[in-house]
Amino acid sequence: MTSKAPYVFARQRTVLKILGTHVTLQEKLRQQAMKDLGIELIFEPRGSAAVLQKASVSPTSFDLYEQWSNSIRPLWTSGSIQAIDKKRLIYWDEINSLSKTGKISPNAKMGAGDAPNKILNIQYDGTLGETPTEQISFLPYVHNVDSFGYNNFFIPKGEPYLTESWGWLLDEKYRGKVGIVNDPTIGLFDLALAAQAENLVQFDDIGALTKADLDALFKVLIAFKQQKHFSGFWNSVPESVDFMRTQRVVIESMFSPAVSTLNSQGLPVTFAAPKEGYRGWHGVMCLSAATQGRQKDAAYDYMNWWLSGWPGAFIARQGYYISNPQRSQKFLTQAEWDYWYQGKIATEDLLGTDDKIAVKKGEMRTGGSYSKRLSNVAVWNTAMPTYDYSLQKWYEFISS
Incomplete structure (x- = not known):
């Protein structure tokens, strides 16, 4: 058997x-x-x-x-x-x-x-x-906290929390070279912070914009767009990298990984620490x-x-x-912890997630330590009570 x-x-x-x-x-x-x-x-x-x-x-x-x-x-x-x-x-x-x-x-x-x-x-x-x-x-x-990135070949480095301002996104000097994230609950706050910093509009509560606030804001933004102030609206981190790498923009809404990627490619892009506070x-x-x-x-x-x-x-x-x-x-490593979390000067070259050098020895993280950066949030990403109306206004803006 x-x-x-x-x-x-x-x-x-x-x-x-x-x-x-x-x-x-x-x-x-x-x-x-x-x-x-x-x-x-x-x-x-x-x-x-x-x-x-x-x-x-x-x-x-x-x-x-x-x-x-x-x-x-x-x-x-x-x-x-x-x-x-x-x-x-x-x-x-x-x-x-x-x-x-x-x-x-x-x-x-x-x-x-x-x-x-x-x-x-x-x-x-x-x-x-x-x-x-x-x-x-x-x-x-x-x-994390987000702000904007700017190319130091074209824009001199500002001072964190002192001279860097959200208002730079609406500065006439950069007309035609500005990029914004195409997200109605994120890009909206980048531009609201910028418009308020430039004294173009003022809000009682930037985290809960009313319909009247949104009408006033988008009246300003549509005027900027019709003057071709914005070069484009990016939809993903890789696209934001391309915008900056190809010099389509010199300043734009940015997320930290995009800045790290560009720095690892040798492009001197600074991630701003705005004096008005970050978008958290x-x-x-x-x-x-x-x-x-x-x-x-x-x-x-x-x-x-x-x-x-x-x-x-x-x-x-x-x-x-x-x-x-x-x-x-x-x-x-101790050097990584000290740089990324403690806000200390990098004691050696540090690699990013792509295994390329993202931080060079001697550099200090813009905005300082974890605690300092998260202590300076102006507004958090938010779906406001006027969320549906803000979507409508955003898409009117994008298509204007």
Whole structure:
């Protein structure tokens, strides 16, 4: 009697679909997470406006969503995301005060608009609010402050917090060489800060613009656009890099990874520390309303992985912070930690996420330390009560 080999049943790897932007949906992160977690990850990176639009209408198209905090209210209202159980987050207690209270330190400016703590907690009546509960709307993970970048071949370096100003985006000197992020909840604030800095309009609360505020702002902006002040409106970080690299623009809305990429290519682009304060953003990782079973378990594993140390160190090298930085410190060299988090002079050349030199020995990070930068937020990315009207005005502006 011949023996037969036993059947071998290979367990199918769980597949997670992650919808987000180019900022965090990077191939090195995907490969490391698959290696560490033993799951299959499908990344779908898009521009931020396109990501929010798809997630709002099609929760079955993703398991996890990664973007900025201004997308939370629209996603929660549309029913596209489900509550996250804090008890399943291994590192919850390590997450710092910025995410939980809106302030990195007691003396920090709160910043107008939706500071992360205002939209984090799911209240017992189903709304989003500040009172802590056992359920949250997003995993607090990457975050940073944004401003604008400018090419020092054409624009001399200003002084952080003293002379650099959002108003530069509307300075006549740069007409035809200005780029703006094409996102109605981000580009809008860059331009509102610029218009206010130039005394073209004034707002009582820049984080909650009224219809009258928006009408006044866009009257000014459309006039600038018709005078061909803006060279273009970029939709993704790679596109913003191209704008600056090809000299289509000399000043533009920028995110930190774009500045790091251009610096690693030898272009002297400065990331401004505006005297009016930064536009702050907080990364959000959300669980699709449609995600259940093994996918949901794997999604929690992936969320916990993001706060486990290595990912936070990786994104530090493109200038981003993680909500529990001490766990990532051991994955960074002392020189990296001192430069990226402490705001100290680089004691050696530092590599970016592309393994090219992003920071040269002797350089200091614009805006200083983590604490100083996050203490100077003028406004947070926000979906305002006038969100629908602001979308209408934005698209009128873009098409004018």
